[in-house]
Amino acid sequence: MSKGALPEEAPDGQMGPRLLSYVAVLSGLYHLSVRKIQRLLQDQYGTHFSIGLISEAQGRVSSMLTPTHQALHQHIKKASLVHVDETTHNRNGEEHTRWVWLLSSEDAVFQQVKYFRNKDAAKSILGEHTQAIVVSDQCPSYNWIEPERHQFCLAHVQRNLQQMADYSGKGLTASIGNRLVLLFKSVFRTQHRYEAGDVDEIMWRRRMVSIHQRGID
Structure with missing residues (x-):
């Protein structure tokens, strides 16, 4: 009895790399359950993959991506x-x-x-x-x-200060909130102008120092 060798491009298993990738996207990006993936593949392509095979496909892709995922984590840290x-x-x-x-x-x-x-x-x-x-x-x-x-993320801080400014009781709380919101808007405006190249670093530093001084006066 003789047995021929599979071509090198033959997929290892019932799913090739493109279908494995598609299953991973349906699961990871679109959050579809295994049963919904099974139904979608059947409706789109007329395939009849078992629940176990689809789950196995997810695990295979996860294993393939793990080294890259870990390396990316270490790089950012x-x-x-x-x-x-x-x-x-x-x-x-x-x-x-x-x-x-x-x-x-x-x-x-x-x-x-x-x-x-x-x-x-x-x-x-x-x-x-x-x-x-x-x-x-x-x-x-x-x-x-x-x-x-x-x-702290300045966008989150500004949102908190805006809540102070919008305080229904008005008074000192709202007054302080309004002043701080204006200062934060000045910070963002100065930073955006610097990033756009409208002001150089020297001018950027001067304006930031000025804003800081206004905040503590």
Whole structure:
């Protein structure tokens, strides 16, 4: 009995690389359940893949991407300045809320889904001994970061100040809020003009110092 060898381009299994990638996109990007993926493939292509095979395909793609995913994470953690954020991630009607964590540097973005939004989760994303300047919202999960290396996201701070300015009781609270909102708008306007090349670094520094002085007077 003789047995011929498969061509090199023959897929390893019932799904080729394009279909594996498609299944991964349906799951990871569009959050479709395995059963919905099964139904969609049947409606689109007339295929009849089992639930187990589709689940296995997801695992194969995950294994293929793991080294690149980990390398990207390590690369960003070495940056001198990083941004971190987290948001809810509901999947397939599950009762337990998941969280998508995002870590970004100037040249790359890393995302990971976790079951928690606590300090341990933040440390696993940033690295417990990170030396980077970390920009985040005011979530308590980041309170372990040394203050001199922790920058609150100014957009979030401005939103909080706007709430002060809109305070229904008016009075001193609203007055302080309005003043601080104007200062923050000056900061953003100056930064945007610098990034657009309308002012040089010397002028940018002078204006930022002036805004800072107005804030403490």
